[in-house]
Amino acid sequence: MPLAVQTENLNLTLDGKLILNDISVSVNEGETLVLMGKNGCGKTVFLKTLAGLFKPQRGSATVFGQNVHHLEHEELEELRRSMGYVFQKSGLFDSMHVWQNVVFALRRFSDLGVDALREKATECLNRAGLKNVEDKYPSELSGGMQKRAGIARAIAMDPKLLLFDDPTAGLDPVLTDAIADLIIEIKKNLGSTAIVVAHDFNLAYKLADKIGLIVSGVLHSVMTTEEFRRTTDPYVEQFREGRLVGPIPVIE
Ligand SMILES: Nc1ncnc2c1ncn2[C@@H]1O[C@H](COP(=O)(O)OP(=O)(O)O)[C@@H](O)[C@H]1O
Ligand SMILES: [Mg+2]
Structure with missing residues (x-):
């Protein structure tokens, strides 16, 4: 191995x-x-x-x-x-919508347009067990949902x-x-x-x-x-x- x-x-x-x-x-x-x-x-x-x-x-x-x-x-x-890093405290940016948080790194490192980024955010959020939270702010999520959003962000780049x-x-x-x-x-x-x-x-x-x-x-x-x-x-x-x-x- x-x-x-x-x-x-x-x-x-x-x-x-x-x-x-x-x-x-x-x-x-x-x-x-x-x-x-x-x-x-x-x-x-x-x-x-x-x-x-x-x-x-x-x-x-x-x-x-x-x-x-x-x-x-x-x-x-x-x-x-x-590497996908899920921080101890969720580490989400309060001033950004959840979907923007999820694709924060992807936006920097890819040339995907806004629609594709948003789609990718939805896909990662769904994989992390979250639905219809794209346009919420992190403070509007429960603690467990914030953890999931942090995980969604960590998997956005398909980390190894x-x-x-x-x-x-x-x-x-x-x-x-x-x-x-x-x-x-x-x-x-x-x-x-x-x-x-x-x-x-x-x-x-x-x-x-x-x-x-x-x-x-x-x-x-x-x-x-x-x-x-x-x-x-x-x-x-x-x-x-x-x-x-x-x-x-x-x-x-
Ligand atoms: N940026 C830093 N500067 C100085 N000391 C730090 C820093 N980050 C952590 N430490 C110290 O390193 C030790 C281990 O911390 P940490 O790795 O956060 O512990 P934990 O096992 O709880 O995650 C602690 O004594 C902490 O005070
Ligand atoms: Mg610690």
Whole structure:
């Protein structure tokens, strides 16, 4: 299986603090890696580093064979077009209609006219389970619908790599399950690889081929879903069972 993503000894410091500590992980094409870990352990920073938004001090991040941090601006833009990023907070522009949000990047990178763009927006919104919301503003959507609109935007360029940052934050269990199904469906349709930051175990177990636990910027372990559910590794056990006492520090 060809590799979609590989990091080697990735080290990233922000404001003098080591945030990512020697992270080495690989994801095969078509696989789903779920990343879990306490608030503030470095999950979002890791995704942003893969997308080229942070530059590591040491180590490398390779996406589809290209070293993300060695690319010229244009090349990075090109690589980014193959990545769909669903931000933790939906990241939609309040002042734009939903359909304009969805095709925001596409408008920049294609020569499609307004009608074609709108059609594409409708198609992506429908794929994300939204109907008749094109002309609404994001603030007029419920939290769950905003998440779906964020997903619709992320798939507008048919990305080969999907990065989901806590796509079910703040959603109830039923909506969480619906988003899990949606991610599975989208992945299947696009044939893409996915890295999903998740806090919800049902979501993680449903989506993951493998699950990685980050503890204070260290990728403590990567296991198959089955292994993660059963392991007696003290870090994973503490996290899985939500115990205060154990090797994972309460405060990062
Ligand atoms: N732009 C930034 N500048 C400085 N520190 C940051 C920045 N973004 C995140 N951090 C710090 O990096 C650490 C990890 O944050 P983050 O990746 O957002 O955690 P989470 O696992 O909850 O997504 C935190 O200590 C956070 O304060
Ligand atoms: Mg985060």
